[in-house]
Amino acid sequence: MSMLTIAMPKGRIFEEAAALMQEAGYKLPPDLDESRKLIIEVPEENMRFFLAKPMDVATYVEHGVADVGIAGKDVLLEEERDVYELLDLKISPCYLAVAGLPDTALNEVAPKIATKYPTVASAYFREKGEQVEIIKLNGSIELAPLIGLSDRIVDIVSTGRTLRENGLVEYETIVGITSRLIVNPVSYRMKNEEISTFVNRLTDTIEEKAVR
Amino acid sequence: MSKLLMFEKPVGMRDTLPHIYETKRKVKEAAEGAMRSWGYRFIETPALEYYETVGDASAILDRQLFKLLDQQGNTLVLRPDMTAPIARVAAAKLLKERVPLRLAYSASVYRAQQREGGRAAEFEQIGVEMIGDETMSADAEVIALLVSVMKETGLEKFQLSLGHIRFTDELFRQILGTEERSEQLRRFLYEKNYVGYREHVKNLPLSSIDKQRLLQFLHLSGGISCLDEAAKLIEGSAGAEALDELRTVFGRLQEYGVDQYVTFDLPLVSHMSYYTGLVFEVYADGVGAPVGNGGRYDDLLGKFGHPAGATGFGLRVDFLLEALGQLEDEAGVHCVLFSNERRVEAIAEAQKRRAAGECVLLQDVAGVKDVDSFTESCKSVTFFVGKSSGGNV
Numbered sequence: 100m101s102m103l104t105i106a107m108p109k110g111r112i113f114e115e116a117a118a119l120m121q122e123a124g125y126k127l128p129p130d131l132d133e134s135r136k137l138i139i140e141v142p143e144e145n146m147r148f149f150l151a152k153p154m155d156v157a158t159y160v161e162h163g164v165a166d167v168g169i170a171g172k173d174v175l176l177e178e179e180r181d182v183y184e185l186l187d188l189k190i191s192p193c194y195l196a197v198a199g200l201p202d203t204a205l206n207e208v209a210p211k212i213a214t215k216y217p218t219v220a221s222a223y224f225r226e227k228g229e230q231v232e233i234i235k236l237n238g239s240i241e242l243a244p245l246i247g248l249s250d251r252i253v254d255i256v257s258t259g260r261t262l263r264e265n266g267l268v269e270y271e272t273i274v275g276i277t278s279r280l281i282v283n284p285v286s287y288r289m290k291n292e293e294i295s296t297f298v299n300r301l302t303d304t305i306e307e308k309a310v311r
Numbered sequence: 312m313s314k315l316l317m318f319e320k321p322v323g324m325r326d327t328l329p330h331i332y333e334t335k336r337k338v339k340e341a342a343e344g345a346m347r348s349w350g351y352r353f354i355e356t357p358a359l360e361y362y363e364t365v366g367d368a369s370a371i372l373d374r375q376l377f378k379l380l381d382q383q384g385n386t387l388v389l390r391p392d393m394t395a396p397i398a399r400v401a402a403a404k405l406l407k408e409r410v411p412l413r414l415a416y417s418a419s420v421y422r423a424q425q426r427e428g429g430r431a432a433e434f435e436q437i438g439v440e441m442i443g444d445e446t447m448s449a450d451a452e453v454i455a456l457l458v459s460v461m462k463e464t465g466l467e468k469f470q471l472s473l474g475h476i477r478f479t480d481e482l483f484r485q486i487l488g489t490e491e492r493s494e495q496l497r498r499f500l501y502e503k504n505y506v507g508y509r510e511h512v513k514n515l516p517l518s519s520i521d522k523q524r525l526l527q528f529l530h531l532s533g534g535i536s537c538l539d540e541a542a543k544l545i546e547g548s549a550g551a552e553a554l555d556e557l558r559t560v561f562g563r564l565q566e567y568g569v570d571q572y573v574t575f576d577l578p579l580v581s582h583m584s585y586y587t588g589l590v591f592e593v594y595a596d597g598v599g600a601p602v603g604n605g606g607r608y609d610d611l612l613g614k615f616g617h618p619a620g621a622t623g624f625g626l627r628v629d630f631l632l633e634a635l636g637q638l639e640d641e642a643g644v645h646c647v648l649f650s651n652e653r654r655v656e657a658i659a660e661a662q663k664r665r666a667a668g669e670c671v672l673l674q675d676v677a678g679v680k681d682v683d684s685f686t687e688s689c690k691s692v693t694f695f696v697g698k699s700s701g702g703n704v
Contacts, residue, residue: 162599288576
């Protein structure tokens with residue numbers, strides 16, 4: 100059996116993903132999140148973990164330096180990487196939404212949309228038949244309409260608290276998001292046995308949780 | 312764009328430095344030798360083709376084509392693969408000769424990269440096309456040759472996945488009825504989005520048995536036994552025929568003695584519309600993307616006005632090199648260093664060694680700044696320097 104390399108997303112999703120794996124019976128190092136080591140081996144599970152920025156997980160998996168990764172659907176939609184999306188882990192649920200200041204209309208000449216997800220945002224508005232101008236930001240997206248940079252934002256919403264606190268309202272929901280298990284196409288074949296075992300154990304755990 | 316610096320190259324373009332060139336040459340020679348020994352004849356076609364002919368017929372996505380204009384305003388493409396140009400030549404000329412045609416190629420192809428680096432936009436492909444033979448013997452031969460080529464290049468850990476487009480099409484047609492709904496599901500497979508596929512199936516207005524059939528389909532991969540599972544999912548003759556083809560071809564691959572490299576993967580959809588029968592991809596340990604792929608494409612030749620069945624494969628030389636890692640440079644160069652007064656002797660020595668098949672470089676010592684670093688990469692050195700007789704190091 101060869102070793103599986105798994106790319107884990109830092110931050111929000113990490114804890115839920117780690118909890119899910121532990122529920123599936125995998126022994127993870129307790130300090131995986133806080134450890135300063137970037138790559139951690141778990142020989143008894145024949146696994147190797149590394150932590151990456153959530154946006155980068157799919158990149159590592161596409162290039163094959165990680166066999167498997169856990170990534171939000173938002174990342175997969177935005178990055179369009181050539182990877183297998185095998186399993187909906189049903190963790191970290193949230194959604195992508197269009198938001199803005201209340202009772203405002205889109206600028207008619209050049210409606211501006213600020214977002215961390217330019218691909219998703221432009222595809223969404225194109226499908227709606229609206230030509231918009233996308234402005235890419237890397238964080239604090241809520242600031243854009245407040246300061247007058249854009250008419251709307253496209254961003255991830257989990258509780259809606261951040262939007263409310265900044266006096267913004269949701270206009271439309273684009274798509275629901277959960278975390279997914281993604282697999283490199285070559286690993287999917289060359290390490291089929293290891294990956295199938297991993298997927299099956301996770302599937303069972305997810306189904307048990309759904310019943311509970 | 313800021314002013315280009317003199318060392319810069321367009322995105323995805325790569326240089327082949329001497330040591331990589333050597334490795335590449337060996338790999339290509341091994342692969343080409345195998346193809347030639349199976350009776351395939353090599354051909355070359357131009358790098359530029361018309362967008363409306365080869366560009367349009369090619370399996371490569373439009374956004375990946377490099378396009379340019381000629382003086383008359385025609386849109387040209389840098390060939391994105393070799394299959395379409397070969398189909399053009401075959402339809403126009405070669406199919407009038409002897410059929411079936413066994414053609415091989417080793418050439419650079421060009422595909423624009425939208426994203427960041429790490430992916431070549433120009434790379435060499437080596438492959439074969441078998442045109443005008445619709446038998447399963449042709450499918451089996453092409454796959455057996457692919458395995459042989461992989462082995463000849465020195466690769467040991469590799470694997471083929473085999474699928475069949477007509478099985479997928481038939482299953483979807485039976486359950487879903489319309490081409491449009493089939494296409495939606497096929498797109499999920501093409502995008503490798505199994506989560507989306509499952510969600511989509513769950514929301515279709517189908518009986519729970521049919522939903523189960525579609526969900527079960529995703530699990531049809533692995534050894535030959537998955538074909539029996541597949542047979543349970545499908546009714547009628549068209550699907551069974553596709554499965555029979557897979558079984559027959561696998562049997563022939565056993566006769567070739569290469570079946571241990573082959574597994575099945577029925578949900579494999581490597582292109583939305585190009586292939587018409589058996590499809591396959593080949594994977595090697597240590598490379599993140601398939602090193603090659605192929606299959607039956609019976610509709611392509613018809614686009615060039617001469618319908619004929621065809622099958623073939625293409626391998627990416629750069630991925631083969633990646634899978635093989637650094638090959639040791641066994642031969643090396645012998646260096647003959649001379650000073651002016653003993654030049655005649657040195658030339659004679661070099662010529663003697665060259666005639667014996669050695670690679671010999673002849674260097675005037677006066678032209679070298681640092682003898683040690685210059686001779687470092689040579690496997691051995693003979694000096695013809697000063698008045699005394701030559702010495703070896």
